[in-house]
Amino acid sequence: MPELPEVQLVVDDLKTIEGYTIESISLSDRIKLSHRQGKMAVVKHENLQQFEQSLIGQKINTIERRGKYIVMQLTNPINDKVVIAHLGMSGRFEINTNRVSSIPHTHTTFELNYETKTVYLHYIDPRRFGELRVLDHINEFKPFQQMAPEPFGIEGEAYFIDRFKQFKLNRSTISIKQFIMDAENVVGCGNIYANEALFICRIHPLRKVHVLTERKMRELYKEIVKLFIKSIERGGSSIHSYVHMDGEIGSMQDEFLIYQKKLCPICQKKVTSRRINQRNSFYCTNCQK
């Protein structure tokens, strides 16, 4: 699943279509079928026709990231819209000049115009856990209302520590891994970066949040941010499905210390691999307490 660094890289690539206007939209048969069955795969809008109509004629003003979401601010003379996209487990975008994508599992294609240029933005998603939604205003999107600040400013750390203090006060029994994977505490930290940051800080993933110290929590927060920055510099991690729009793959996976490793790089003992909250956790019981 793409985490903050990978989503940031997607957004950086998508910025080339800022200023383009949406001329038309086409949806895969799979999406149409899913909507007829009431499942609403990928396009989180009950009425597909309304979804298309609300986007046609809109100009893409800006494309930004918020947490693990991609936010496209659209504008037209009558009513501005915002598209919020999430890549789910296996979603990705591709921009090219092919009206019909040759890539399997292409579910949505946006025809985009800028002056005399026409390009196509394809959304590809084999597992269809991704989400595309269109709203009148960004504030309507519930997950953003409770989301922690972006992690690259001072604000993020202060917020993280405040949340930690609340959990400590309430003697919360949730694990540290659960805590850091919750966007209400820190945004963009998914399973891979959570495993890595906990290993670097020598914290056992099942350790209860309330027993940790503020100092340790600050150290952990800083490690998460450092991992994000390092990963963006290395083009993200290309485990599972993530590849750049130009087909290049990132190299952050080469930097992993514990994720999917067999032996601990510190003590050489066997790495424990266990499902915690439906996600694979990798840790060293000797080094992480």
Ligand SMILES: [Zn+2]
């Ligand atoms: Zn170890």
